Structure formats: C-alpha cells, structure tokens
Amino acid sequence: MHRGNRHGRSEAAREAVLQAADDLVAEIGYARVTIEGIAARAGVAKQTIYRWWRSKTDILVDAFTADSAQELTLPDTGAFRTDLRAHLDELVRFLEVSDSGAVFRALAGQAQHDPELATRLRAEVLPRLRARDRVPFDRAASRGELPADADVDLLVDQVVGPIHFRVLVTGEPVTPALLDALVTLAARQQPEASARPEQPGGAAT
Amino acid sequence: MHRGNRHGRSEAAREAVLQAADDLVAEIGYARVTIEGIAARAGVAKQTIYRWWRSKTDILVDAFTADSAQELTLPDTGAFRTDLRAHLDELVRFLEVSDSGAVFRALAGQAQHDPELATRLRAEVLPRLRARDRVPFDRAASRGELPADADVDLLVDQVVGPIHFRVLVTGEPVTPALLDALVTLAARQQPEASARPEQPGGAAT
Amino acid sequence: MHRGNRHGRSEAAREAVLQAADDLVAEIGYARVTIEGIAARAGVAKQTIYRWWRSKTDILVDAFTADSAQELTLPDTGAFRTDLRAHLDELVRFLEVSDSGAVFRALAGQAQHDPELATRLRAEVLPRLRARDRVPFDRAASRGELPADADVDLLVDQVVGPIHFRVLVTGEPVTPALLDALVTLAARQQPEASARPEQPGGAAT
Amino acid sequence: MHRGNRHGRSEAAREAVLQAADDLVAEIGYARVTIEGIAARAGVAKQTIYRWWRSKTDILVDAFTADSAQELTLPDTGAFRTDLRAHLDELVRFLEVSDSGAVFRALAGQAQHDPELATRLRAEVLPRLRARDRVPFDRAASRGELPADADVDLLVDQVVGPIHFRVLVTGEPVTPALLDALVTLAARQQPEASARPEQPGGAAT
DNA sequence: ACGTAATCGAGACGGTACGTCCTGTCTTTAC
DNA sequence: GTAAAGACAGGACGTACCGTCTCGATTACGT
Structure with a gap:
C-alpha cells in the first residue's frame, strides 16, 4: 500500500477501511467496533478516516453499499x-x-x-x-x-x-x-x- | 444471621433513576443519555446505579416496564x-x-x-x-x-x-x-x- | 458476637480493629490499607470504626501505642x-x-x-x-x-x-x-x- | 494550543503540569492534590498526564527536579x-x-x-x-x-x-x-x- | 421485670477520584 | 496535498473507598 498521494484520495485506503469495518462488525459486533479499531485493522491513520467519513455508521453505509453492488x-x-x-x-x-x-x-x-x-x-x-x-x-x-x-x-x-x-x-x-x-x-x-x-x-x- | 440493611434498597432512588432516564431520552435522545447524566439528573450516586442496574438499557427496560404498568x-x-x-x-x-x-x-x-x-x-x-x-x-x-x-x-x-x-x-x-x-x-x-x-x-x- | 451495651464500647471490637490494622499494614503496606478493609478483616461494621476513630492513622496510632505498651x-x-x-x-x-x-x-x-x-x-x-x-x-x-x-x-x-x-x-x-x-x-x-x-x-x- | 506531534510530546503540556502540581501542593497540600485537579489546573487532559507520568508522586519528582535545576x-x-x-x-x-x-x-x-x-x-x-x-x-x-x-x-x-x-x-x-x-x-x-x-x-x- | 438507651454487624446511600478507553482535532514528516 | 503516526483536550466508562445514614438485634442499667 502506498503512503501519501499527490493525486487525490487513496483507493487502497478506502477499500481497506470498508473491508476492516465489515470484518469487524462480523467478528466482534457493531457495538464493539470503534473508529480506532477500524483504523488499526485497516492499517490506516485515524485522520484518514475522519477526512473521508463522518462516523462509523457513515463507513458502514458505504461498506453496505459496496457489498450490495453485486x-x-x-x-x-x-x-x-x-x-x-x-x-x-x-x-x-x-x-x-x-x-x-x-x-x-x-x-x-x-x-x-x-x-x-x-x-x-x-x-x-x-x-x-x-x-x-x-x-x-x-x-x-x-x-x-x-x-x-x-x-x-x-x-x-x-x-x-x-x-x-x-x-x-x-x-x-x-x-x-x-x-x-x-x-x-x-x-x-x-x-x-x-x-x-x-x-x-x-x-x- | 444478619440480613443486612433492613430497609433494603431505596425506592426513592429507584424511582428517581427511572424518571430521570425517561426524561433524558425524551429530551436529548437515547444516544446522548449517559449513566453519569442519569445519576446527576436523579441526584443519585453512580454507584447506586451500578449496584442495581447493569447498563443504561437495563434502566430503560425498567423504566419502560414502569410506564407500561398503567x-x-x-x-x-x-x-x-x-x-x-x-x-x-x-x-x-x-x-x-x-x-x-x-x-x-x-x-x-x-x-x-x-x-x-x-x-x-x-x-x-x-x-x-x-x-x-x-x-x-x-x-x-x-x-x-x-x-x-x-x-x-x-x-x-x-x-x-x-x-x-x-x-x-x-x-x-x-x-x-x-x-x-x-x-x-x-x-x-x-x-x-x-x-x-x-x-x-x-x-x- | 453482638455485644451491644448501653454503657460502653466493645473491647472485643476495639482489639479486633487494632489487630486487623496492624496485620494489614504488615501484609499489604500502609498505602493499601483501607478502613473498609480493616472493618472486613476485623469482622466489624464500618460505623463501629467511625464511632471510635477518626481515620486510619488514628487507628494506627492506637495500635502503635498498644504495641509499645510492653x-x-x-x-x-x-x-x-x-x-x-x-x-x-x-x-x-x-x-x-x-x-x-x-x-x-x-x-x-x-x-x-x-x-x-x-x-x-x-x-x-x-x-x-x-x-x-x-x-x-x-x-x-x-x-x-x-x-x-x-x-x-x-x-x-x-x-x-x-x-x-x-x-x-x-x-x-x-x-x-x-x-x-x-x-x-x-x-x-x-x-x-x-x-x-x-x-x-x-x-x- | 494543540501541539500534537508525530515525533514527541508537548513541552507546553509538560510544563503546565509541573507548574500546576507545584502550585497545588503549595496551595492545598500534598494530600488533597489529585491528578484530576492537576489536569484541570493545567488545562490538560487526564490522558496526557497518564501518558507521561505514572502517579502524582511521579509528577512531583519531576517538578522537584525542575525546581532544583536552578x-x-x-x-x-x-x-x-x-x-x-x-x-x-x-x-x-x-x-x-x-x-x-x-x-x-x-x-x-x-x-x-x-x-x-x-x-x-x-x-x-x-x-x-x-x-x-x-x-x-x-x-x-x-x-x-x-x-x-x-x-x-x-x-x-x-x-x-x-x-x-x-x-x-x-x-x-x-x-x-x-x-x-x-x-x-x-x-x-x-x-x-x-x-x-x-x-x-x-x-x- | 422491664423499658430505655447505647452498642453492634450490616450495608445502602451521595460522593470523589481513580485509571482506561474512545472521540474528533491538530501537527509533523514522508511520499 | 494525501498519507501514517501519534499527541492533544475532552469526557464517559466502571471501580474502589470515603464518611454518613438507618435498620433490627443485643445487652445492661435504672427504675
């Protein structure tokens, strides 16, 4: 995964976050999922999450949407x-x-x-x-x-x-x-x- | 055999907690209700809440049950x-x-x-x-x-x-x-x- | 072991408290000794301690004095x-x-x-x-x-x-x-x- | 006054804590100094204190050392x-x-x-x-x-x-x-x- | 002999502070 | 200008004791 990007947002980070969020909900349940946990799991900085999403539910809506794409x-x-x-x-x-x-x-x-x-x-x-x-x-x-x-x-x-x-x-x-x-x-x-x-x-x- | 405090738990405290919980949900919404807030509103120590209830939802179930009594x-x-x-x-x-x-x-x-x-x-x-x-x-x-x-x-x-x-x-x-x-x-x-x-x-x- | 007595305190309770305090200081150190712990160890109600002593140091002064008697x-x-x-x-x-x-x-x-x-x-x-x-x-x-x-x-x-x-x-x-x-x-x-x-x-x- | 920094702690926060600790000991005495009080007085989060010091005495040793520097x-x-x-x-x-x-x-x-x-x-x-x-x-x-x-x-x-x-x-x-x-x-x-x-x-x- | 009064063990109470966890912001450094 | 890293202020969490209180049971004196 490349770090930093001169040309816009990192698709890799976005996908890692959505995947981590999905996995964590499945593994430990929504209630115990935290933004810090998602960041750690995704290997992403918290700020990167806050830059693109407003809350953990915001992430999950995106994750759900991605899942529904198929x-x-x-x-x-x-x-x-x-x-x-x-x-x-x-x-x-x-x-x-x-x-x-x-x-x-x-x-x-x-x-x-x-x-x-x-x-x-x-x-x-x-x-x-x-x-x-x-x-x-x-x-x-x-x-x-x-x-x-x-x-x-x-x-x-x-x-x-x-x-x-x-x-x-x-x-x-x-x-x-x-x-x-x-x-x-x-x-x-x-x-x-x-x-x-x-x-x-x-x-x- | 000592049976402990003969007057047992305080009914006044119990009612104050349930009322405070109900009020706070109505006023600020479930998500922003905290146990600390309930304790403060009820004029009760946090420990009193933790002694009798396990979580804020536990309080609300009791409060709901009390409301439904009528x-x-x-x-x-x-x-x-x-x-x-x-x-x-x-x-x-x-x-x-x-x-x-x-x-x-x-x-x-x-x-x-x-x-x-x-x-x-x-x-x-x-x-x-x-x-x-x-x-x-x-x-x-x-x-x-x-x-x-x-x-x-x-x-x-x-x-x-x-x-x-x-x-x-x-x-x-x-x-x-x-x-x-x-x-x-x-x-x-x-x-x-x-x-x-x-x-x-x-x-x- | 109820020794209620209109005229005077229970010597048994007094000695149990002093002994418990001494023991606890030796066992777990002054800092971790609490009045609740002394009461529990002595098999005495907290109120009995507060009736006769003002603080844990007050107890220890008495205990020390008793030890020094010999x-x-x-x-x-x-x-x-x-x-x-x-x-x-x-x-x-x-x-x-x-x-x-x-x-x-x-x-x-x-x-x-x-x-x-x-x-x-x-x-x-x-x-x-x-x-x-x-x-x-x-x-x-x-x-x-x-x-x-x-x-x-x-x-x-x-x-x-x-x-x-x-x-x-x-x-x-x-x-x-x-x-x-x-x-x-x-x-x-x-x-x-x-x-x-x-x-x-x-x-x- | 956020001085968060990837490579190191905030000197401002450190000094504010030491100063607050010193002041509080002088004002209210060691026994009544609490970590919460130091944090409040220093305008610092408790977590910042716990991140760098292990106890209130740990803070005071640092404060004493700083005082002795002169x-x-x-x-x-x-x-x-x-x-x-x-x-x-x-x-x-x-x-x-x-x-x-x-x-x-x-x-x-x-x-x-x-x-x-x-x-x-x-x-x-x-x-x-x-x-x-x-x-x-x-x-x-x-x-x-x-x-x-x-x-x-x-x-x-x-x-x-x-x-x-x-x-x-x-x-x-x-x-x-x-x-x-x-x-x-x-x-x-x-x-x-x-x-x-x-x-x-x-x-x- | 019996009521009165003070003690006792028990433990709930309103509180304070603890030490931990997470939030959302901010700064630094690297790419 | 985005990213990772991580320190920051803030604040809720659940716990441990504090010192106070009320309770019912117990006991000894003084009538």
Whole structure:
C-alpha cells in the first residue's frame, strides 16, 4: 500500500477501511467496533478516516453499499406467486444469515438513535431494497396478474413488513407458514373478480 | 444471621433513576443519555446505579416496564373491524408519538447490537405488547368472528408487522390507507364466508 | 458476637480493629490499607470504626501505642558507651526490622501530609520514644559520666537523628561504623577532660 | 494550543503540569492534590498526564527536579566552619520554608508507603542533595582542614541527619544551638592532633 | 421485670477520584 | 496535498473507598 498521494484520495485506503469495518462488525459486533479499531485493522491513520467519513455508521453505509453492488437478478419463474416466494426466500436469507444483513440490521438499529443516519438510510439504502422488493410485483403487473391501479408500495409493506418485524423486533424465525400466508395475501390482489385468486397460471402470459 | 440493611434498597432512588432516564431520552435522545447524566439528573450516586442496574438499557427496560404498568383497556366496540382499528390507532400513537414509544424504539434499535438486551426484551417486554395486540383477535374469536382454528399470532404479525416496519425501518408515516388495508386483511379471515381461499398454502398450516 | 451495651464500647471490637490494622499494614503496606478493609478483616461494621476513630492513622496510632505498651527495660551495663550502644542497636532493630517500626515509619511518613496527625504524634508518641532515648544519657549523668549542664535532648538529637535520617530518608543501612561514630561523639561529652572546646558557639547555650 | 506531534510530546503540556502540581501542593497540600485537579489546573487532559507520568508522586519528582535545576552555588567563605554554617542555614531554609522543601517533605513522607517512589528518590533526588551537602566538606578537604581519609558521607549523615530528624520527625525548630553543635562536631575532625580544632584558619591554605 | 438507651454487624446511600478507553482535532514528516 | 503516526483536550466508562445514614438485634442499667 502506498503512503501519501499527490493525486487525490487513496483507493487502497478506502477499500481497506470498508473491508476492516465489515470484518469487524462480523467478528466482534457493531457495538464493539470503534473508529480506532477500524483504523488499526485497516492499517490506516485515524485522520484518514475522519477526512473521508463522518462516523462509523457513515463507513458502514458505504461498506453496505459496496457489498450490495453485486446485484443479484431475481430469476423469472413465469408466475407471480413463485416469483414472490423466491424473492422472499432470498430476502429472509439476506436478513437472517448474510454478513451484509448483519450490517443492515446494525444500521437499522442505530438509525433509531441517529436521525441523520435514518435520513441517509432512507435516501440511499432503502430505495434500492425497495426496488428489489417491487420486482415480483412489477413483473406481475406487467403480466396482468395485478390490477393496474394496485398500490404496489402498500403491497410491499404488507408483505415484507412482517418479515422485518420478526427479524428486527420479535426475533422469531421467519417460518414457511408466514411466507405462505404473505404470498397468499399478495396473490389475492386480483385484477377484477375475487374468484380464483390462487390459480397461479391463470392470468399468466 | 444478619440480613443486612433492613430497609433494603431505596425506592426513592429507584424511582428517581427511572424518571430521570425517561426524561433524558425524551429530551436529548437515547444516544446522548449517559449513566453519569442519569445519576446527576436523579441526584443519585453512580454507584447506586451500578449496584442495581447493569447498563443504561437495563434502566430503560425498567423504566419502560414502569410506564407500561398503567394498563389501558381497549374499549369493546362490539365488532372486530372497529375493535382492531381502534387498537391499531392506539398502537400507532404509542409507536410514533408517545414518550414510552420513543423508549421502545430506542430499545428495539439497541437490541440490534446487544443480544442480551434482545433476549431480555423478548422475554419481558414483547409478550406484554403481544398480549395487547391479541385482544381484538381474541375478542373476535370469542364472538365467532374468526374461525376457531385461526392462528392468531400469525395474524398479529401480519397486521402489526407492517406498522413496525414503517415506524422502525422506512420512517414513512403509517397512513389510514395502510391501516384500512390491514384491517381488511384481518377481517377476511371469516368462519364461513367465501369458503377458504386462504387454505392452499395459507395461514391454516 | 453482638455485644451491644448501653454503657460502653466493645473491647472485643476495639482489639479486633487494632489487630486487623496492624496485620494489614504488615501484609499489604500502609498505602493499601483501607478502613473498609480493616472493618472486613476485623469482622466489624464500618460505623463501629467511625464511632471510635477518626481515620486510619488514628487507628494506627492506637495500635502503635498498644504495641509499645510492653516496655522493654534497657539493661544497665555499668558504663555510658556500652549502655548507649546497646540502646542504639535496639533502636535500629525497632526502626528497620520490627512490625511496629513499620507502623512508626508509615505514621511518620503520613505526618508529612497531615498536620493533625503530626500534632498527635508529637504529643503522644514521640515523648515516649524520647524518654527511652534519654535513658542511657540520664544514667550516665547520674554516674557523673556527663557534665551536669549537658543538654541531653540536644545530644539525643545528634545521636538518633542520623539513624532516623538513614532509615526514613536515604534508605541506607545503619552501619556499625555509623553507630561507633555516634557513640564516640556522645562519649566525648566529658565532665572535666579537655575543657570546653565546644563552648564558642556550642551546645551549652 | 494543540501541539500534537508525530515525533514527541508537548513541552507546553509538560510544563503546565509541573507548574500546576507545584502550585497545588503549595496551595492545598500534598494530600488533597489529585491528578484530576492537576489536569484541570493545567488545562490538560487526564490522558496526557497518564501518558507521561505514572502517579502524582511521579509528577512531583519531576517538578522537584525542575525546581532544583536552578543550582545555587555555595559562596566560599575561606574556612570550613563558616562554609558549613552557611550551607546549613541554607539547608534549613530549604527544608522548613521553601516551596520546593514542602514538595521534598511530601515526597519523603510518601516514600514511606511507596517503595517504588523510595527507589526513585534515592536514585535521582537524594544524590543531588548529597552532592550539595558534601561541598563544604570537600572544600575543607582540599584546603587540608580535614584528614585525607575522612569519611565525608559519614560526616554528612552526622551533620544533616539531626536536621532532617527535627524537620521530618519531631517537628521541633532547628535552633542555632543545634547548628552550632553540628558545626563544632564536624570541625573536630582534624588532620592530626586534637589540639586546637576550633581555630578556623589553622590548617587553611 | 422491664423499658430505655447505647452498642453492634450490616450495608445502602451521595460522593470523589481513580485509571482506561474512545472521540474528533491538530501537527509533523514522508511520499 | 494525501498519507501514517501519534499527541492533544475532552469526557464517559466502571471501580474502589470515603464518611454518613438507618435498620433490627443485643445487652445492661435504672427504675
């Protein structure tokens, strides 16, 4: 790693910091991560961190963003119910198991104490997650599986809300029973009749 | 055998600490509350706090519990939808507006970084909230407005999950439109009615 | 072991405290002795200590006094030089080796920071030590080995001063060479002898 | 006033601490001086003190050393007795009256409880004082007023020991009578005969 | 014989200071 | 002009004792 730079900021330092922050959250937990610890772990001077980030959460938002860069594309199964179910399975895996999910939970928690972080999360992080959550619904709408005037954001809240609630608040596992119920709830939104909402292929293609 | 100080711990000190903690969270926010600040505000020695509580969150759990002691009884409107709607209005008021809601949000946030707090919350605090959330459903069940085999906890998660999600994660206001949708969703659980569209993979499992 | 008594203090408690204080000074050193530690060691309540003593040094003065109660009589060897030398040997043993000497050194040290203790030491402890230091001189005077008008206290200061100086300040061992020199110095005070070389500005004033 | 520096400590902070320590000992006495108080008085962070000193006595040794830097040269009166008497007058003034004498007494007292401090005093502070105390004797020896084989350190102990003893232990004032006796005692050490030891100019030049 | 009064062990209390840790700023030196 | 290094002021942390206090139990005197 080169020290000093006549031509702008050191990309090496930036990456070392983000990596160190991610690692430390995974290893010792958000609460015990300190800026000094990140600096030491990254082999970077504290001042370098303070020059480019305003707080440890600021670093973590960047780290989380970097992690999220590797976009996963939701496979198209051809039907709303199966698309949605696949997406929810992936969402649960992210929230409960993945390292970046741990960072997300820590940030969401910290946002309760830090309005500035809350603002930044809602401006930068959540829209990207929301966009992903909308994919199955938007696809369904384009297939005609949802009414044209359906309030997709409202539907998303109804579907992912209980999952976040369990993960962040109650700590209960997100069971298949819950996912089934949520998928069914969403699928009940039909273009017209209340007739046979559960026929997955009914309106497809 | 000497049983130590016969008057035991000072109730006055205990109450002063809980009150000071509550006040400070409301005034300056959880993040800026310190044990030293609580001690100073309460007119109590730090050691007295450390003798009876293990951390500032430990104090806040006690303070929250004390605040919750004054149980509010949900008025019985005679019908499930109206009962539920009244309860949800009250829930939103608690989460978004009240002082003890601020404490709850802070604790829920901190629990993301502190497994011990998470455990304590789930053991002591959440069951009480859950009990309240179940009231409209249990009443409805006893009136016959819900099927006998309805999974009430699952229904509760579906109804209150989106509300917590908006309050804790997205920060969007909980709109009447959302509440309407949630009430309608719950009310669709009918004993007879339009058969069992929910059965195939639904909540019944 | 409750010895509550309308008329008078518990002798058992008093002795336990003095013994505990002595032991603790010997075991862990004056600096690390605390009143709480003495109370615990003595099996006595703090309040009992505070009822009867004003500070830990107050306890130690009492403990030292109790230790000193067992008066040792200086054997009469029949001659000033041998009497004095025997006394100085004993003094050095007391200061350098004995447990009560350790207490004395601690008190003398603490008196540098505590005028009240200094006053008490000079009023109660030092006169007893001075009386002992005078014994060889007074005996010599009664034998006619010293001039009638000799200033015994001044001589005592000259003889024991260097010993205390080495023990308390320089930490150098008190050697036989020093003791020899001090005895010789004192013995030079002769009734007749080579007149009064000391007169010009000497001790006679 | 931030003087942070990759290569070394802040001299300003060091001096402020030593000055504050000296002042506080003079103002409120050693016993009531605290590290927090020194930090506050010096306008310095506690951590800065703990970074460079291990205890309050460590600070005071440095402060005492700094005070002693301004060496006073003992004027040469041309004769042993007058040289010595002048030196002893100065020594008494230092021990009884001066601010740095107060620091010395406090350190000597504290050394009774703190072996580490005792070691440091004996290694760093006392040799310098001893060197001063030897000056009149060494001068006398070079003048031939003392035997070539005189044990100067032993003589020093005999002369300054009683003075320290009175100042540190008995608290009695150091009288001219004592000083006279001490000077006479020292002057009695003659090169050869026991003849006229008090003739100041006898062996001079 | 019995109440009164002072003692006792116990330990909670409001405090002070400790020594450690981390924050965010600043300065120096190197590249 | 960025980087590493690290000293700085500040301040919260959790701990140890301080000296005071109240408690209930114990004991001996004086009525």
